[in-house]
Amino acid sequence: MAEKVRCVNPTGISKVIETFPLATRLDTVKGKNICMSICGEPDITIALEKKLKSDYTNVNWNVKKTYGLFPLPLTDEEFKTTDAVIQGVLW
Amino acid sequence: MWEQLPYIAKLEKAGIPTVLIDFEDQFNMVKQTALRSGIPSVRYVHASRTLPGPEDVDTWMDKIIDALTVPLTEKEKESGTWVPASNDRIIFEGTMDEAEEFFHQTEYIPHPVNAPIAKFTDGLPVRIPTEERVAEMLKGTSHKPDELITFQSERRRWDGKKYAKGNPVLMHPMNWTTTVERVAACAVMAGCKPEYLPAVLAIAESGCYIASTHTFGQWLCVSGPYAKEIGMSSGCGMLGPGNVANSTIGRTYEIMARNLGGAIPGVNRMTSLGSPFEGSRCCAENADGLPPGWKGLNEESDYKKDESIIMVVPHVNDGIRGVQFSPGGYRAFQKSGHGGIARKLGVKGKPGPHNWLEYLIPEFWAGREGAKTIIMNPEMARHLYDYGFKSKEEVYEWLWKKSYLPLKDYRNFSWPDLATNGWLGIEPTSGKHWKELPEDYMVPVAEDPYAFCIVVGGGDEEVSHQISSHRHLGMDPFYSIDAWR
Numbered sequence: 198m199a200e201k202v203r204c205v206n207p208t209g210i211s212k213v214i215e216t217f218p219l220a221t222r223l224d225t226v227k228g229k230n231i232c233m234s235i236c237g238e239p240d241i242t243i244a245l246e247k248k249l250k251s252d253y254t255n256v257n258w259n260v261k262k263t264y265g266l267f268p269l270p271l272t273d274e275e276f277k278t279t280d281a282v283i284q285g286v287l288w
Numbered sequence: 289m290w291e292q293l294p295y296i297a298k299l300e301k302a303g304i305p306t307v308l309i310d311f312e313d314q315f316n317m318v319k320q321t322a323l324r325s326g327i328p329s330v331r332y333v334h335a336s337r338t339l340p341g342p343e344d345v346d347t348w349m350d351k352i353i354d355a356l357t358v359p360l361t362e363k364e365k366e367s368g369t370w371v372p373a374s375n376d377r378i379i380f381e382g383t384m385d386e387a388e389e390f391f392h393q394t395e396y397i398p399h400p401v402n403a404p405i406a407k408f409t410d411g412l413p414v415r416i417p418t419e420e421r422v423a424e425m426l427k428g429t430s431h432k433p434d435e436l437i438t439f440q441s442e443r444r445r446w447d448g449k450k451y452a453k454g455n456p457v458l459m460h461p462m463n464w465t466t467t468v469e470r471v472a473a474c475a476v477m478a479g480c481k482p483e484y485l486p487a488v489l490a491i492a493e494s495g496c497y498i499a500s501t502h503t504f505g506q507w508l509c510v511s512g513p514y515a516k517e518i519g520m521s522s523g524c525g526m527l528g529p530g531n532v533a534n535s536t537i538g539r540t541y542e543i544m545a546r547n548l549g550g551a552i553p554g555v556n557r558m559t560s561l562g563s564p565f566e567g568s569r570c571c572a573e574n575a576d577g578l579p580p581g582w583k584g585l586n587e588e589s590d591y592k593k594d595e596s597i598i599m600v601v602p603h604v605n606d607g608i609r610g611v612q613f614s615p616g617g618y619r620a621f622q623k624s625g626h627g628g629i630a631r632k633l634g635v636k637g638k639p640g641p642h643n644w645l646e647y648l649i650p651e652f653w654a655g656r657e658g659a660k661t662i663i664m665n666p667e668m669a670r671h672l673y674d675y676g677f678k679s680k681e682e683v684y685e686w687l688w689k690k691s692y693l694p695l696k697d698y699r700n701f702s703w704p705d706l707a708t709n710g711w712l713g714i715e716p717t718s719g720k721h722w723k724e725l726p727e728d729y730m731v732p733v734a735e736d737p738y739a740f741c742i743v744v745g746g747g748d749e750e751v752s753h754q755i756s757s758h759r760h761l762g763m764d765p766f767y768s769i770d771a772w773r
Contacts, residue, residue, distance in 0.1 A: 207548070217326050222358060241341045
């Protein structure tokens with residue numbers, strides 16, 4: 198019978214993760230403060246911004262743009278008043 | 289979206305509904321990162337890579353609004369705990385033949401790969417990490433097997449945050465932690481000898497960063513007396529095959545990225561073409577080949593000359609680019625002022641030393657901004673010294689001054705200047721917004737003089753390579769080997 202070997206685990210140690218429910222959705226976007234957060238190149242976001250603003254004129258749009266990898270975060274004040282965020286990534 | 293999902297998670301947890309727009313082929317990466325961020329059910333809309341922008345937006349505009357307004361499903365309302373399958377110290381028990389089969393398993397990765405990918409290896413056969421072999425490997429360090437890999441000094445990670453000495457290293461991309469013994473297991477798999485382990489542990493301390501979307505590579509360079517101690521090559525073909533230490537230490541990067549970091553092509557590692565330099569090669573700096581007064585990489589990075597370090601050399605987008613002249617053409621230029629280089633630089637008929645970097649300058653920034661790391665053989669370094677550069681710093685200053693371009697040309701780069709947030713931020717030399725500057729305003733294309741880096745090594749043929757610099761990529765690339773002895 199062939200000799201048995203025991204092999205050391207070469208993989209990383211993953212931690213236990215607490216998972217959370219998503220936030221309750223809006224009843225409507227009408228009259229709401231919605232942030233459009235854009236990272237990276239504007240390959241679709243120019244068209245998206247134009248379309249959102251023309252189709253949803255009753256939304257208060259707040260557009261935050263960066264070429265960087267990290268989204269420009271909501272300010273403390275915006276955090277209190279923002280109803281939803283659309284995060285465009287495209288990286 | 290490694291950087292965006294944690295932000296989205298913060299918003300969702302605070303009661304702000306979100307929707308993420310990304311490409312369909314990044315589905316697995318989104319799901320993995322969302323889980324890691326605690327919101328596995330993140331709402332996600334696929335954009336097209338190819339449809340014209342307005343047409344693309346038309347196809348999913350309604351989905352965006354639905355994602356923000358359609359009530360949550362029962363699953364989306366769930367909270368809970370995700371428990372990993374197994375973190376056991378022993379991953380396999382059986383015969384050696386069975387172990388060979390186990391460690392050489394593959395898994396089929398659908399689009400965008402559409403091919404099997406190795407589950408535990410870099411695709412090549414590995415040595416099986418039996419307990420006995422790993423125990424032998426561990427003789428290469430004084431660190432205990434169950435010790436977590438932690439930062440041995442304060443570090444700035446790729447996320448831009450500073451981490452204090454002693455903080456556990458989170459391996460990229462899954463942010464897993466690891467131990468000395470698990471790193472040793474990877475070193476066994478790569479074919480390393482025990483004396484290579486301190487270098488491998490130093491590489492592990494780097495977190496083995498991999499890239500997401502563009503061609504990105506990492507090669508490794510050892511500086512300091514350790515290179516000679518373990519028989520590394522800093523000579524001819526130092527980045528090529530043949531030297532056991534160079535090859536196996538280099539190989540550990542990829543095996544650790546796969547196993548310790550969970551990096552999988554087409555799942556969470558989207559380098560479209562990939563690169564043979566994605567964590568596969570290690571070399572040594574030729575300290576004896578440095579001209580008088582030129583510091584080695586160890587001294588340049590605030591270590592002492594007798595201290596050993598490893599540089600994790602990242603490069604991006606422009607890959608690794610060779611010189612645009614033949615060694616013979618270079619010699620004709622330096623020895624007698626003949627040939628195209630001499631004509632271009634206006635030194636026809638005049639023997640050198642000449643500043644050969646002048647010839648390459650237009651190419652450095654032909655496609656992308658940013659400082660460069662330049663690898664050159666000792667003779668070419670000596671020519672720069674004889675020409676008048678009595679230190680690396682003098683070369684760096686010269687390169688930086690040469691990097692100035694008019695704004696009208698600088699605007700033509702495809703890649704945005706991340707250091708200043710592209711055209712949305714402040715141009716650093718003027719303190720003004722980009723949009724306020726005239727078209728003829730001169731902009732330094734490189735970040736600053738000390739973003740450049742010179743590595744001296746290789747054989748006698750007169751060649752150099754240039755790659756993007758670590759500073760351009762926001763990396764902190766120097767890790768102590770001595771700390772892991």
